[in-house]
Amino acid sequence: MAYVPAPGYQPTYNPTLPYNKPIPGGLSVGMSIYIQGVASEHMQRFSVNFKVGQNSAADIAFHFNPRFDGLDKVVFNSQQGGEWGKEEKKRSMPFSKGSPFELVFMVLAEHYKVVVNGNPFYEFGHRIPLQMVTHLQVEGDLELQSINFIGGRPAPNQTPMVIPAYPGPGGSCQLPPSNLPTMEGPPTFNPPVPFVGRLQGGLTARKTVIIKGYVPPTGKSFDINFKVGSTGDLALHINPRMNENAVVRNSYLNGSWGSEERKLSYNPFGCGLFFELSIRCGMDRFKVYANGQHLFDFSHRLSAFQRVDMLEIQGDVTLSYVQI
Template identity: 80%
Template sequence: MAFVPAPGYKPTFNPSLPYNQPIPGGLSVGMSVYIQGVASEHMKRFFVNFTVGQGPGADIAFHFNPRFDGWDKVVFNAQQGGRWGNEEKKRSMPFSKGAAFELVFLVMAEHYKVVVNGNPFYEFGHRLPLQMVTHLQVDGDLELQSINFIGGQPAPNDSPMTIPAYPDMQGPPTFNPPVPFEGRLQGGLTSRRTITIKGYVPPTSQSFVINFKVGLSGDLALHINPRLSEGVVVRNSYLNGSWGSEERKLSYNPFGRGQFFDLSIRCGVDRFKVYANGQHLFDYSHRFSAFQRVDILEIKGDVTLSYVHI
């Protein structure tokens, strides 16, 4: 089974630079764009542009431009007809050279809201109608790990909207939820359902857990436990008051201190398929046959969450 993102969640992993690609379905209110990457050790600047078209002369509805130039700052602007508008700037640098980051653009009715590493950073008022924006450009002194388009209008090949801003979703995602987190799986865990979790492992993290739980009994159909101090990811089930045998073998471990992760957990008929950052991580055969009774997603421990969609 190949990686299948949750509906309304369109990730691209490890894109090359310069990045200049269409925004699926175009830009609309309620959409968010997540960019995870690592700032270069020798960073001088990078930019993110929301553009009207793809060509070199395209208008830029929003230009986001961090600059390490001795007067560390972030510049915001727009360009129309080849001419830059009035420059806005913030003399504060939320990025650190050599460090991982998560940059989020929330598309609001009046402005773009910029969030860096979970902290609100700036609001840039619309100068061009956001409905005109068609492409996203990223380039500069950074390494891209993922770009995610969440919500918004469906692309032509998507199914129609079922709820505002989030096509085909069973419910809206939760942004920056506190930990411990408990989310209810309405209707239980069904085959082909995909759960998406985006988060950050703090530098001091020792361990955290992700549990698929039966609320009435406390049984855990799947327990995922990254143990940073041991460098392992333990998987297990807790059924009828007892733990089963642990599974530990992995070809790689995506959970590193100071790193962001993008986890996709897909329930199949006979197993869970788990992907991290777009790469297959492990399969876990069902030990709890009535997985439809799993109705709670529980996340706790040394982790910071930026996005959960159940």
């Protein structure tokens, strides 16, 4: 079965430019918009616009516009009735030509909060009610890798999106709606590393964990551990090793490491790259997706996987979003 995102978690991969599409359910407080891409080697400017409608004459509630023009700066503005408002600017350029970036817009009650590569960059006060914003537009000198809308409301004419359970031993994906997996806890934005999170009530079947992060250019390796806090057992140890171009999976039970698993059809963890992991627990295995594609399965070696109550992430990685 094809990958389908969870409610409020709707990634679009490798969108074409110019991008100009509806925001699922419209803009609302608590929503975050993640844009991952690469700035062009010859970048002069690009823009992200939160628009009141799709057509070219639609009002723009928030215009975000980095400019490489000799006096590198980022311009912020709004447009109503074809007229630009008072321009705000910051003479600081958080983007580098030819380099990947992660740009996050957090929609708060009083303003948009802009975060670039995990660092707070600017706050732009609402000039047009955010409830009027319907479309997101991205254009200019960049290459888009993904756009994610996290949080907010599903569109009225859309059924809530869910992550399907993976096929069981018999190959069937058909489960009643009550058995569909969920993400329970609130997300954590830009948590420090090492990260330790508690799985309230332990690890349950159909539980999904989402991790978004960035591998620094000098990164060598990092670990993601599903751990039993009382014993130190690791039901699943995921260990991307950039210096070996490998993603090692293993378990650590009763004081001993098990056999390593390394086989992959592709490796999403490269130095200087962003990644997005969806780790789903089933009755007989973990199923792991990276950037929307199936990466690997890992059969349970700890039969009582419900005892797992901690998620640990450590090593050479920068985290932007974790939901457990």
